[in-house]
Amino acid sequence: MVATPIGNLRDLTYRAHDTLARAEWIAAEDTRHSQRLLESYGIRARLISLHEHNEASRIPRLLRLLEAGRAVALISDAGTPLVSDPGARLVQAAAEAGVPVRAVPGASSLLAALSVAGFAAERFLFEGFLPARPAARRSRLAPLAAEVRPVVLFEAPHRIVACLHDLAEAVGEGRRVVVARELTKRHETLLRGPIAEVLARVEADPAQQRGEFVVVLEGAPPRAEAEGQDPDEVLRPLLAELPVKQAARLAARILGQRRNALYQRALALKGEVSGEE
Numbered sequence: 001m002v003a004t005p006i007g008n009l010r011d012l013t014y015r016a017h018d019t020l021a022r023a024e025w026i027a028a029e030d031t032r033h034s035q036r037l038l039e040s041y042g043i044r045a046r047l048i049s050l051h052e053h054n055e056a057s058r059i060p061r062l063l064r065l066l067e068a069g070r071a072v073a074l075i076s077d078a079g080t081p082l083v084s085d086p087g088a089r090l091v092q093a094a095a096e097a098g099v100p101v102r103a104v105p106g107a108s109s110l111l112a113a114l115s116v117a118g119f120a121a122e123r124f125l126f127e128g129f130l131p132a133r134p135a136a137r138r139s140r141l142a143p144l145a146a147e148v149r150p151v152v153l154f155e156a157p158h159r160i161v162a163c164l165h166d167l168a169e170a171v172g173e174g175r176r177v178v179v180a181r182e183l184t185k186r187h188e189t190l191l192r193g194p195i196a197e198v199l200a201r202v203e204a205d206p207a208q209q210r211g212e213f214v215v216v217l218e219g220a221p222p223r224a225e226a227e228g229q230d231p232d233e234v235l236r237p238l239l240a241e242l243p244v245k246q247a248a249r250l251a252a253r254i255l256g257q258r259r260n261a262l263y264q265r266a267l268a269l270k271g272e273v274s275g276e277e
Contacts, residue, residue, distance in 0.1 A: 001091070002073045003080040003106030007184035009040055011107045017041060019104050023073040025065055027058070029085060030077050050074065052086045059093050066099045073104075080108045084128045084154055110152055113180040113214035116190060119150040120219075129154045130163060137163070141170035142241040144217065145234070146253040151217040160213050164199040167217065169237060171195070176218040182211040220254065231255060235266050244270055 002019050005011040020026060021043050027050040028034035034047060050058050065072055076085040094101050114121050125147060131137045144151055144167075155163045160179070167177070173196035181189045189208065191198045202208045234254050238247035248263035255262070 001081045001087070001101065002075050002104040003108065004034075004037060004075050004078060005184065006078045006107045006109045006112065007182065007188070009037070011184060012037075012041065013104070013106045016104050016106050017043070020045065020073055020075075022071055024070045025062075025072045027062060027072060027074045027087075027090070028076075033077050034075060045073075050086060050090065055086050055089050059090055062090060063093060063097055063099070066094060067097065078107075078109070080106065080110075083108060083110055107184070109154075109180075109183050109212070109214050112183050113178070113216050114150065114152055116180065117150065117178040117216040118192070119176075119178075119216065121150055124150045124152060126152045129156070130159075132159065134162065134166070138166050138170065138241050141166050142238060143250055144220075145171045145238065146220055146250045148219040148221075150219050153215040153217070155213040155215055157210050157213065160209055160215075161199070161203055163215065164195060164202060167215075168195045168199060170241075171217065171220070175220075178216040179208075180214045180216070181208065183214065185211070187211065229255060231257065231262060231265055232269065235262065235269055239266060239270055 002016050003013075004016065020038065020041075023045050025048055026034065026038070026045045027048050029049070029051045031047040031049050038045065038047075048058065048062070050062075062072060074081050074087050074090065076082075076087070079085075081087045082091070091101055110126060114124060127140070130140055130153060153163070164177075164179075174194045176193065177195045177198055179191040179198055179202065181187075181191075187207075191201055191208070231251060234251045235247060238250055242250070244266045245263065248259055248266045251257075251262045251266070252259040
């Protein structure tokens with residue numbers, strides 16, 4: 001399992017270079033993309049495609065090569081394999097067949113973004129890519145209002161604005177966020193600040209809507225800081241996306257209050273909304 005650069009080609013490690021140079025076969029998500037990387041280092045190896053649509057059918061062939069003693073490396077398009085990339089089924093099959101599986105660590109956009117975010121990261125939550133459909137995306141984001149750990153997200157360029165809008169609604173416009181764009185590449189940018197400010201900068205500049213994005217969201221404040229907050233301010237946005245029980249449970253975690261009392265208040269608020277409609 002060989003990590004490759006996420007942008008800057010100089011981020012390939014010595015060990016990764018040596019491993020790829022010795023490999024007889026290299027399984028890659030996009031062979032054309034990977035061929036350019038290998039050629040830049042003068043590495044010649046036979047490439048075989050391995051992506052989400054053919055992984056199951058490729059496993060028997062790759063297992064035969066491994067069991068025959070062939071040196072096989074797995075790489076993704078960029079970064080560390082299996083982080084929002086295919087390959088897990090191959091690794092599991094190889095392990096079950098008694099084939100040694102080794103990691104050759106290196107670049108990771110997840111950890112790179114977290115390292116420059118400036119949020120305490122003794123613990124963090126990785127959510128990967130959010131759903132493309134707005135309703136599903138908002139449903140995934142709603143529980144993050146109570147998450148005290150920093151949250152790391154991947155996002156596509158055509159959805160970054162919608163993602164930030166939904167994030168602001170889910171956790172509040174004042175929560176801090178870092179949007180890392182095109183990490184290690186020529187046009188790398190880092191935008192920091194409250195979600196509302198970062199969103200305004202992204203919306204105002206089309207260049208900030210191109211490339212690959214890693215979003216790091218600051219964790220929710222400790223419960224003590226939430227004391228005195230109006231429960232309705234917490235419940236209303238949660239009820240807009242979640243069932244009453246789930247909204248009350250998350251509000252209890254945010255406010256540090258009893259769930260039963262918040263459940264009763266949530267029922268009342270839900271009735272008010274229904275009455276308005």
